[in-house]
Amino acid sequence: MSRQATSTDGHNIDRDRLVDLYRTMRRIRAFEEAAEKASITGQVGGAVHLSIGQEAIAAGVCANLRQTDQITTTHRGHGHCIAKGTDPGAMMLELFGKEGGTCGGKGGSMHIADFEVGMLGANGVVAAGLPIAVGAAHGAKLMGEDRVVVCFFGDGAINRGPFMEALNWATVFKLSVLFVCEQNGFASTTHSDAVTGGGGANARAESLGLEAHTVDGNDVAAVDALVADLIPRIRGGSGPMFLSANTYRLKGHTSMDPALYRDQDQAAAQWDVDPLIRAADELRRLGLADSDLAAIDSAATGEMSRVSEAADAADTPALEHAFADIQDVGAPVWEAQS
Amino acid sequence: MSRQATSTDGHNIDRDRLVDLYRTMRRIRAFEEAAEKASITGQVGGAVHLSIGQEAIAAGVCANLRQTDQITTTHRGHGHCIAKGTDPGAMMLELFGKEGGTCGGKGGSMHIADFEVGMLGANGVVAAGLPIAVGAAHGAKLMGEDRVVVCFFGDGAINRGPFMEALNWATVFKLSVLFVCEQNGFASTTHSDAVTGGGGANARAESLGLEAHTVDGNDVAAVDALVADLIPRIRGGSGPMFLSANTYRLKGHTSMDPALYRDQDQAAAQWDVDPLIRAADELRRLGLADSDLAAIDSAATGEMSRVSEAADAADTPALEHAFADIQDVGAPVWEAQS
Amino acid sequence: MSTMSIISYQEAARQAVAEEMRRDKRVWALGEDLGRGGVFGQYKGLVEEFGPERIADTPISEATIMGASVGAALVGTRPVVEMRFADFALCAVDEMVNQAAKARFMFGGQARVPMVIRQPSGMWRSSAAQHSQSLEAWYTHIPGLVVAAPYTPADNKGLLKSAIRCDDPVIYIEHKANWDLEGEVPDDDDYLVPLGPARLAREGADITLVTWSKMVGEAEQAALLAAEQGIDIEIIDLRTLWPWDQEMVFASVAKTKRLMVVHEAVQVGGFGAEIAATVAEHMAHVLVAPIRRLGAPRAPISYAKPLEDLLRITPEKIVALASEQMAV
Amino acid sequence: MSTMSIISYQEAARQAVAEEMRRDKRVWALGEDLGRGGVFGQYKGLVEEFGPERIADTPISEATIMGASVGAALVGTRPVVEMRFADFALCAVDEMVNQAAKARFMFGGQARVPMVIRQPSGMWRSSAAQHSQSLEAWYTHIPGLVVAAPYTPADNKGLLKSAIRCDDPVIYIEHKANWDLEGEVPDDDDYLVPLGPARLAREGADITLVTWSKMVGEAEQAALLAAEQGIDIEIIDLRTLWPWDQEMVFASVAKTKRLMVVHEAVQVGGFGAEIAATVAEHMAHVLVAPIRRLGAPRAPISYAKPLEDLLRITPEKIVALASEQMAV
Numbered sequence A, B: 001m002s003r004q005a006t007s008t009d010g011h012n013i014d015r016d017r018l019v020d021l022y023r024t025m026r027r028i029r030a031f032e033e034a035a036e037k038a039s040i041t042g043q044v045g046g047a048v049h050l051s052i053g054q055e056a057i058a059a060g061v062c063a064n065l066r067q068t069d070q071i072t073t074t075h076r077g078h079g080h081c082i083a084k085g086t087d088p089g090a091m092m093l094e095l096f097g098k099e100g101g102t103c104g105g106k107g108g109s110m111h112i113a114d115f116e117v118g119m120l121g122a123n124g125v126v127a128a129g130l131p132i133a134v135g136a137a138h139g140a141k142l143m144g145e146d147r148v149v150v151c152f153f154g155d156g157a158i159n160r161g162p163f164m165e166a167l168n169w170a171t172v173f174k175l176s177v178l179f180v181c182e183q184n185g186f187a188s189t190t191h192s193d194a195v196t197g198g199g200g201a202n203a204r205a206e207s208l209g210l211e212a213h214t215v216d217g218n219d220v221a222a223v224d225a226l227v228a229d230l231i232p233r234i235r236g237g238s239g240p241m242f243l244s245a246n247t248y249r250l251k252g253h254t255s256m257d258p259a260l261y262r263d264q265d266q267a268a269a270q271w272d273v274d275p276l277i278r279a280a281d282e283l284r285r286l287g288l289a290d291s292d293l294a295a296i297d298s299a300a301t302g303e304m305s306r307v308s309e310a311a312d313a314a315d316t317p318a319l320e321h322a323f324a325d326i327q328d329v330g331a332p333v334w335e336a337q338s
Numbered sequence C, D: 001m002s003t004m005s006i007i008s009y010q011e012a013a014r015q016a017v018a019e020e021m022r023r024d025k026r027v028w029a030l031g032e033d034l035g036r037g038g039v040f041g042q043y044k045g046l047v048e049e050f051g052p053e054r055i056a057d058t059p060i061s062e063a064t065i066m067g068a069s070v071g072a073a074l075v076g077t078r079p080v081v082e083m084r085f086a087d088f089a090l091c092a093v094d095e096m097v098n099q100a101a102k103a104r105f106m107f108g109g110q111a112r113v114p115m116v117i118r119q120p121s122g123m124w125r126s127s128a129a130q131h132s133q134s135l136e137a138w139y140t141h142i143p144g145l146v147v148a149a150p151y152t153p154a155d156n157k158g159l160l161k162s163a164i165r166c167d168d169p170v171i172y173i174e175h176k177a178n179w180d181l182e183g184e185v186p187d188d189d190d191y192l193v194p195l196g197p198a199r200l201a202r203e204g205a206d207i208t209l210v211t212w213s214k215m216v217g218e219a220e221q222a223a224l225l226a227a228e229q230g231i232d233i234e235i236i237d238l239r240t241l242w243p244w245d246q247e248m249v250f251a252s253v254a255k256t257k258r259l260m261v262v263h264e265a266v267q268v269g270g271f272g273a274e275i276a277a278t279v280a281e282h283m284a285h286v287l288v289a290p291i292r293r294l295g296a297p298r299a300p301i302s303y304a305k306p307l308e309d310l311l312r313i314t315p316e317k318i319v320a321l322a323s324e325q326m327a328v
Ligand SMILES: Cc1ncc(C[n+]2csc(CCOP(=O)(O)OP(=O)(O)O)c2C)c(N)n1
Pocket: A074, A075, A076, A124, A125, A126, A127, A153, A154, A155, A156, A157, A158, A182, A184, A186, A187, A188, A192, A249, D032, D060, D062, D084, D088, D091
């Protein structure tokens, strides 16, 4: 991919709104940089999949959702969680496996969930979130609620059967789902293109009856503008829609992956079209002072280093939680185990 | 559906070839009528799914295959087996659960297989045959063989995930597979359309990179002509192709199903466009004498009533076969069981 | 006082679903062909009463039938998932095991997954290897799942109602050869059989026979035959496999000092092994004869009837084992 | 005479695949990311030697990875199927259980399904509930499947080679925490460990401890600790779970008169139940202490390390159980 011009110009985005989007992205970035560090030091034990470079999608999509709207995400979901309103403090505690984590430390990065803000769960199984998202929307329909459900997933996920089943289901039952495919070029160490036949995600979605859109997923204003248009239509009963957001996974598959399998020059060039750089350029163009940008950046970095320190200092969960919330009948009894 | 005109006219089909196709169809019909009877009397114990009304697809497709080419089929696969060259005697023995059946009586109607003629198996699980067919073609490619694999399945199967996965796989690995979707309007008691979103089978296939065709599946000459064109191209390395064949399931889902859930007038009208009637009309037009047609019909009926009688008279399998061909190590030992 | 009616196993289940759907608007059912009553007629008439939204016809998409149900359960509805044949649930195992069973726990208790997964199981009319399996043991091995397998019509009503009211995923195993079995069933709309406790199907002094689902019927016949030989079999119908009623089984074994476990599923790795092992661990001292299991040989199920029959547990096989046990 | 090298569990498996691919053109491997060596590096260098057709990168399509392998096996190739994590094999259960395991039988022996299904299993580095499961028990319950779970590097070479040469589907369970374990492995290209026989990992007089996979290591440590208390544990590394070496286990139990079964998987419905039940059925008369099983509690696996650790089988837990058994 060559360097892309920022296309925000055309969107007449309000500066305040772009500031908010930028702040969200910067907070995601700062969270993940802190998580990456903690992963490398071993403070975070489980696998950490960074969405660095993909923040514009999370920010641009979720800015258009109500708190009662819901999302599902994947192994690479920190950005979606933060953008949807999950407390990064609780998220970081979760990554560290500590008390007060979103899941009490029992899930880790790949299973973050925050039902209060409509974050129905990350998922360790590729494509497993699609049927779940569709079911959440099916539930809303049955209960007569006008929630929209957004389902995030990667370009590798479109080759798993549940992808097709879920899209077909959403069409058949006319559900209020926005499917968002993050086209970051990779599925783990594999180039997604090499294992994807035909016209790709949008062609498949259209064949299944969904209106499908493509957006420059590194242009947060473009994502925001498009999704601002789609969500009300979906809420109004249009049925499901599909959005492919083109982006690039700037880091390896996990925090431990040096990603040597890809063209290093190309990968390096992608840092120039980092969505944060592009949004910052645009904000400067719109007259935001460098000092204001720097303030946002350092607030985010500060926030996330604080949550990271707090997580490090926090207590591990009480042992009996290993046997809590399994099932009402037939769960192991802590007293008997200890 | 309204009554369709036979469209064979355009195909300049050789009369001898049409006679052969007609004979194949008639033999399939006769086989299934005998099977239906035996199912109703209880001589055949397991479920029997009749392809009555769909014979033109089996006949027209398989007439263009070599013996070394391979097929997979479904629960509704008698026609495909016969058309591919499986001995109806062995098939009927299989339905009766008798010694000498294609699978020694251990599989029944839904698991008929005949590897010698390239019939790699019916399947009791909807859509399970697609990945298997694709794998057979993958094997051929690895071994440098120019076999073509034809995969038959129904319009209900296109909503299962493995449908998409298998088509994508065939495209990615450029495999020599012809996917044949029998659009008979139903998935069990459900109208296929009611649970299928978007443009249907061909739209999905095209989105996955397959060249997709549609044919009047009740017109055996049309099926034959089209497939005669496709198979050499596939064998030549075109990659996978897709064929939707429009037809109608004249009987219920199983031999026990009166199919009261469908419009009875419409169903009755479909008997007028029965592929056998249409082929017979065409043959008459091409100058075949009624007596010749009658001879084909009675030969087929005679053959199948003989195989049915023979199956009835045949021995049940030796009991120890219940423990044969399970696995080389760790199978139960017959002597220990008896 | 509750009145009783004699109804079939199938009708009992139908009533259970209908009553729970009337009682709780959040309950709905989904699966293939439900609008025409379901493949065995167990949903007959329900679409007429509840409409096609709550008795939903689905595409043939087992993975998404299951996965969408997980999503719908997470947001507060209570799906009854029809898998048609237990064998087809194998197309939806990630959704059952990695998603439904684990979501409550993984998410730290933020959400529940109240769903019932109906899996008609077992041998029925020469259905061969892909339509006859009994895989209940698998689900007992998975934390987060409740597993029920009723035998009587009354239990099929009361347990299914409890399963629908349960806030966790319940694997609900009905036996395909039981649909027409009739029995007395309370008419009471609130007739519930709790998940967990077993049912003492027959009192006896000599051998404790633990079983479930259709094998209860075989065991009852066996007990009559055994009685002629002077062997008095006590039959425990487990009806819930997880959690299972260890207390009733232990009490019975303490009395009879002999244990037999009988199931239709393959013996190797079957749930009988769990019961046998547990009793061996805890009650070896009271046993006067070795524990005996009776399950199917480790063979795929044949189509041909005589071969299929070989794999069946019969009253005769049970009696033979019982006499052997008494001979020790 | 065969020379030996000290290599890792992972390298042993890599050699096994490479040697069998050299030996037999029909052998190939497929799965996600294999061209870059596979997710754990266990295919490192193979694409360079064998090319991308025989070391095939696949889409993320577990059902079709499995199903296509069934088809490819039916026509005479010998696929080695990489599932990456055993948990993901749950996306391909129909293909494993309804197709691979049953095809040979259902088709009356017309065809074979020679495929190896590699399922890296077990707890490894805080991987939480969807990446840590040990589900070997499931596969032992399915007719048609062979199940192997090696512990030593030598066995991982010799058993994997046997699995690749086997004409039936083999569920091949490697432990994710074992990849770096080193040990002596014969260099011989024809070094085979047959499917079936167990390995006597330690001789002992007092207790027979049956285990497999990574738990062999824990058992060995436990035996050292127990020895300090004067308890002499005999360790049988089953290495093949189906068929399992009943003969060696029975002979050992006849000698020690005590049985312990230890596995990482959930205890309820685990394969330990099968072993315990079988010994209880056949050897109750020789036992001087009740059989003991040690498996994980029936709980999803927690992410937080101290909680995850609670679910682990440790040498200490084994020793505690051993002393308890000796105290009887
Ligand atoms: C069913 C399943 N198969 C394989 C994996 C292993 N895996 C984890 S992430 C990943 C790549 C996913 O690629 P994509 O969907 O594009 O998401 P991205 O990582 O690029 O965000 C794979 C193969 C898995 N978690 N689940």
